[in-house]
Amino acid sequence: MNGRLKMSRSYRFIAVSSAAVLLTVGASTARAETLQEAVQVLLETNPELRAVSANRGVRDEIVRQARADYFPKIDFEAGAGVQEFQKPDGVDLDPRIYRLGLRQNLFTGFATKNNVRRTKAHVSSSAYQVRDAADNSTLQASTAYLNVLLKQQIVGLADENLVIHKRILDQIKLRSGSGVSRKADLDQVESRLSLAQANVVNTGANLIDAQTTYQSVVGHIPKDLVTPKPQDEMMPANLEEAERLAVEQHPRLKSTNYDVEAREAQYDIAKAPYYPVFDFELDKLWEDEVQVNQTLDEQESWTAFLRLRWNLFNGMRDNARKKETAFQIDEAKEIRNNAYRQVIESVRLSWASYQATLDRLQFLENRVTSARRTTEAYGKQWNIGQRTLLDVLDSEAELINAREELYKAQTEKNLAQYRILDGLGSLVPALGLQYPQQAYLENDESESAAEQEAVEVKEEAAPAPQEKKMGPG
Missing domain, CATH: 2.20.200 (Outer membrane efflux proteins (OEP))
Known part of the structure; x- marks a missing residue:
């Protein structure tokens, strides 16, 4: 009697825990929320992205200040x-x-012209920084979105597993009461039932953690989320194509190209005092x-x-300033080289993860199919006395574990696709969305000198500063 009372209280505890999780999940289920809708909210409200966008506005005003010297x-x-x-x-x-x-x-020694060129290069760099930040934020939102969906699936499996354990326990109790099953079998099932109950609580807590992360990234508690469509058609044909696309279009590389152009313009400005x-x-x-x-x-x-x-002598200040800006060109080029390494590394790691997940999926799908057939066969064999209820419970547990691993692999596949698209610098467009307004350039500046210059695959160093005797320093 005392054992039954403890079991009854345990059932009530699990029921309350599950209800709390369901209430949390269904708190905002008035309307389903797609991944595109979640990302759109993020693009409009994310503080980090808005800060980067505001910096683009700062750069625009600096260009207007530089142009004022023409008037x-x-x-x-x-x-x-x-x-x-x-x-x-x-x-x-x-x-x-x-x-x-x-x-x-x-x-004024072409200082005004070069200063405008420098500030416009900073504007272009800032615009591509907005794109890079938008893609990175979108990847975070996509990860949080898929993680909530995965945790919801795992909660469903844990609930299903608990129901199976309760059903098997009831059947063993009936057979134990009639003297068919042994007391040890009953104890073992009760032990495994306790573990299933603990798993329900644990998976519910993990779901709440995932929802909290989602709120931190997107800005609100997740609603009734919809499983997104895989991005299979957006995937490059092979790793070589992925690397080529990343080098050609990744916004971080384009931003660093414009940073180099800005430093070169600054070097030309430093030569103005010689005129x-x-x-x-x-x-x-x-x-x-x-x-x-x-x-x-x-x-x-x-x-x-x-x-x-015409300044004839300035304590060698102008000469030192020219050398300083030459070293700044070195610095900008090495930052660009490092960005190239990071982009290639990201693409290669994401591609390797994607291919490994694709290879695993077929085996995991086969495992689920085999486990389901085994469960059905064990159930039929138990009905004719060839299998015990513990054998049936083991087969059910194997099926639950196989389905959970399959769900995880499917999520990993989708995440790997999003990471590849982020590595290509095209995650936001791949979702059918547009970047924030600050990510676009006026008058199609994409054809500027920095865009025309190919990304330098070899990690060249800028030439050592050379003094050009144009006049007194």
């Missing part, structure tokens, strides 16, 4: 004061001065109650200047 600067100056003379006595003045000036730079600076200046001056040639007068005049300034 003239117009300044207005006004002044008023008091002037007292000791000799002759009693002479007090209230001078007033108004000046309107225009300054237009005509030549003279030409400015055109136009001033209009109004003066009232000012002393001119010992007399008080009102004066109105204008002046126009073509002004040349």
Whole structure:
């Protein structure tokens, strides 16, 4: 009686635990949520991605600041004061001065042109950083999405396994009461039932963990998720094609290409101080109650200047600055080389995982088929007395384990596909979605010099800085 009471309480505990899990899963089941919908929410609300997108806006404004140097600067100056003379006595003045000036730079060693080129390269780099961040965030969302689906399947298997154990236990109790089954068989099934009950609790906790991760990535508790369609048609034909596509289109490589271009423009800017600076200046001056040639007068005049300034010596600062920017080109190229290594490594690892999962799937499907046939055969043999209930329970447990491994492999296959697409830099388009607006360039800048340059497979180092004697430093 005491044992039955403990068992009854245990059943109630498992029932409550399962109900809590089901309530958690069904808390937001008003409408099914597809993977595309989840990713779209992420692309619109993810804080990390929005921060990268905001940086693109910063770069756009920096370009406008650089272009401002092409335009003239117009300044207005006004002044008023008091002037007292000791000799002759009693002479007090209230001078007033108004000046309107225009300054237009005509030549500054190509610094303005190269500065605009530098800032535009930073804009392009930032746009591809947005794409890279969007693909990475989408991969995180896809992983969280599939993980929730997998945990839900495993919870279903755990519940099914518990029902099987209860059914076998009831049958053994009936046979034990009639003297057919042994007490040891009953004890063993009760022990395995306790393990099944513990598995229900454990799988429920794992599901809640997966839902929490999903909320952290996507921004809300998962709804009634829909199993996504595999991306089989988007897969490259082989590893060589995957590597080629990654090198051609991965946004991280394109971003680092533009970073190199920006550093090269900065090097050209550093050469500007070796050139003279030409400015055109136009001033209009109004003066009232000012002393001119010992007399008080009102004066109105204008002046126009073509002004040349050329620094002849600057403490070798300009030479050092030029060397600094040359080393920065070295740095940018090595960062690009490292990005190339990382992209190729990611593609190769993802492809190896994908191929291994494809090879495993056929065997795991065969295992499920064989286990199901075995379970059906054991059930029939038990009916005619050729198998024990423990044999039937073992076959049911084998089928549950086989199905769980198959579910995991199917999830791993889908995840490997998403990792490959992320490695190719095309995960968001593969899902039929668009990148954030900040990921696109105006006026089709994809044909710029940085895009035309092929990614350097060999890890070349930038040439050592060479001093070019263009003028005094």
